[in-house]
Amino acid sequence: MNLSVPNIVILIVIGLLGVGAYALLTVRNLIKVVVALQIMVKAAMLALVLAGRLQGQENLGQSLALTVIVADTIVAVVGLALAVEVRRVVGSLDLKALTTLRR
Amino acid sequence: MEAGFAFLLVVGIPLLGAPLIYLIGRLVERRQPGLNPARWVALLALLAAFYPLGIALQTVLNQGMPVSFSLGVIRLQMDGVGALLAALALVLGALVTLFSGPYLSREDHQEKYYALLVAMIGGMIGLGCTTDLFNLWVWFELMAIASYPLVAFHRHAPAALEAGVKYLVQSAVGSAFVLIGIALVFGQTGTLTLASIRANAPLTPVMLAAGALFLIGFGVKAALVPLHTWLPDAHSQAPSGISAMLSGVVIEAGLIALLRALGAVFAVSDLWGVFLLGFAALNMLLGNLMALRQTQVKRMLAFSSLSHMGYIVLGIGCAFAFGAPNAAAGGFFHILTHGLMKGLAFLAAGALLYALYIANGQHQPLMVDDLDGAATRYPLAAFTLSVALLGLGGIPPLAGFMSKWQIFVGGFETRQTWAMALVIFAALNSVLSLGYYAPLINRMYRHQPSKRMESGQPVSGWMNVVLLILTLGVVGLGFYPTLASWLTQPAAQSLLAALGG
């Protein structure tokens, strides 16, 4: 595997995905969880831009990424808003405090 | 009215209506607190969408022609599947709006609830009618984003927040997977239009991975086991109207998104149908067994939604694996009947929850024990909940019996031994499900009421009207199952056409 630009980007995408997934499995702080989600979506955005470039449709790829940024920001905002409420009502951001619904 | 324009209105009214509902509600709330016009504006918006929907349906279903319009590069097209989803979302949405008025009468910020509800419905209608893979994701996100705050609407209740967090995070993980899948498909084919992806899909491992990502990504929303863990929490903690929408249409919308995306890469592998049937078996078994030991009514209903998603996926999976037309029609019929039955079940349970807890200013889950003797004080709520539960258990003369029959016929018609075995397995699961539905019904007809029952408040008239309408639908389809064929048959044809059948 040569180190052409697309291959480097692919590696970065995989790396980001791995970081995001690993974080989702291990972190206990709700804010960090939202950050982990963001990392995974960033990987996807990078993949979209790369796909556009590989197909010679850079404009389309980048406009897709822009749309994703918009949608993803809203998700992040809602997630953080929930985190604020959780901190206010539950008193903690630890996921362990959010395990009352089980079984 | 021209059909294309009517279709534009069907999509446009909820989307434009949502901010309007919020603004009107907010402004009036400032000047005259307690008037709550948002509810009526929302109802008006949803009802206003019915007329153009009727015109569009006429073209789509009677003449068998998809209706479409384009806004710039975005092209929406309503086929049988989209028509079914739009009709179900609007009908259930209007009923839930009517129901929620009294249910939420003690809550603040109702305008947010109605605006988000209508936006969610708009997202679902768009999701059903998209022709482009990326737009599919956008509509899917619109629906999802609108539903996150709705689940956590009781934002002072820790459990509701917990449910909202889990729902959001798991959905977002799924959504990220879908995006990666889209990038893979785009990188391989250079197009995002579903039809041209289907035509040009190269048989490469990358496309296989994309299909798996779609299956898992959308599968989270469709609550396929083992991606389902958010569902029991979200469906039990959301306000009852939202529980009805989530169980009745939203997870089904997730499944339809899955079908659209998977349909585009259908030719790449023979395994898609097998996977779907595997998920069907898992959903039916785990949903029923988990429901068996639940002590909260809404959580039990939520687990039962898992098993019913299994029946739907059984029908659709047979269509994927064997191109069985009756199985597909049965799957869509079950989407419809399950929407009515589970909507009814959640709303009837909601009416009781309202009468026993909310109207007394309490936010606690409705326990199974609380239902003792419900029939003496709340005869209509108890009766309609019984009808819903029996229907879900597949007892005639109710709708669930007929839709399950159609799925089962579809499975048998494949004449494949293991598809037939799966059908028998599904029937066994129906019997198993009676193990938790039946005791619940028995409780409600006891003479000795629970302690809760004695301090219960009356159920509002609007709630009863909604429960009656849904009950009529459940009984009517049980006696005359082909009453819904005009919706389910075209949906099945559209699905099979999309699979190149």
Added chain:
Amino acid sequence: MGMTWLSLTIGLPWLGALVVWLVGDRDEKITHTLAVAFSLAAGVAAVLLLPFGKERLVYSIPIGGVFGDFTFVVDGLGVFLAAIATVVGSLAVIFSVDYMHGEQQLTRYYAFVLFFIGGMAGLVLTSNLLLMFFFWEITALCSYALISFHNDDPKAVAGGIKALIITQLGGIGLLAGALLLYTYTGSNDFQAFLENPALLPAGALAWMGFGCLIAAAAKSAQFPFQTWLPDAMEAPTPISALIHAATMVNAGVYLLARFYPAFAEVPGWREAVMICGMLSALLAAIMAMVATDLKRVLAYSTISQLGFMVYAVGAGGVFASQFHLLSHSVFKALLFLAAGAVIHSVGTRDMRQMGGLGKDMPLTRAVFVVGGLALAGIPIFNGFWSKELILEAGLHDNPLWLYGLMLLVAGLTAFYTLRMMSMVFYGEARAGRHVHDAGNAMKAALLPLAVGSLTTWLLAGPFGHLLAESLPAHHLKAHGTLAIVEEVITAPATYLALGVVAVGLLAGWQRQRLSALGQALSGVSKAAAESFGFEAINRGVVNAAQKLAEWLRVTQPGLLNWNVFAILCALLILLASLAVGGR
């Protein structure tokens, strides 16, 4: 005209159910009156429908698609069972006026009774297998709702759910049969299939045949599904008489008789049916010999008599089985209702608490004895003729050991019948007891049934002709009543059977002196009291399901990290299986 009576037979009870339910629990009298009026009207309509049985009226409601057309066929088998359902149904409703006097939630009771009567009539009159399954499940629903009518009693709730789940479990057999029929013929209508079973390939036909046998066994409380019927005795007694003796439990026998021409040639099917009937008849008769609960004795005897009918179908005696079904419906409904009068009066179902009731309840004793003698198979009562016909059918080209065992069961029947009658009505009366004889409405229901137990055998000839003419696929031969009587009284087998019955009666009479024999057989009676282990199996299955369900709840750990872990695992598994089996 036939159309009208047909639609009224099914429609009137259902309309009545709706009306009773809508009127609500306002005035007890109105509820009773409405229920009696609608059930009687349905009974009249069904009797008026009887003459049309020979014409094979066909009435179809177009539905289409995989649901087929909802077709109703009025033939001999159908009209006769519909008449039993509605006539016995109206008698049970009349009986209920006294029996259910002062109960709460009467509308729920009557609505379900009427819903049941209509459903049962529909079940036997349709020729669409989906619709038959539809009515089949409706009768199960009503049976469940009525067994658990007293929802505050945990035993009643448990009995209802047990009945529902077991019959539904068996119902899957019928479902599979219906699905196979549709798959291979493209239609739900079984008329053409009965004429030509070769429409189905041999394998599918065998599956369908055994599926129907499973469904029939579950519905008719036959081996190995018999356990639900004794527990169903928690129902109000008129319900036990109507649903769990005279009508719904016959649906299984009806199913086997209806499809006999299609499955008779399936290898092993007839033998399986006969063995299923024999085992049920034998085991239930032994259990009836040791049971002390009056209604449970009757329940065991119902299982046992249904076993006779199932055996008869397997032996090729379709007419004999249906004829016994008629006799049994009448005398068992009579026995149950009379037992209901006793229980209503004494306040217990335990026969050891009874004894000597005959003096205080002369009318009840008289009709109970009539029913009992019919059950025991004493000549000129209706049960005698039909049972003899069954035993004769067993002698035609069928295994002799099965016949021998059935003969033994006939003797056991006489034994437990006599034991039951003497424990309840004869012997020492208990002191300080205030009992009263049956009320007027009860009498109005008991007397017609008692007359019926003495006379319905006179209908053998016309009934046989009705069946023979309207069931071409069954190839039945019809004889006049006189010819049948002559056949029975000239056959040597009849005297053999009568001898066995006499021995049974004698043993029942002198059962105190047989204690030595009883000691020797104590193992059997202990096993019988434990229902031969079937209850333990039931409990085991239920416990295992509950344990598994409880154990599975660890899959919902509630921690978000684990939830995401499950998603990632599912993705990896999918990717791995695609990598292996991709295309």
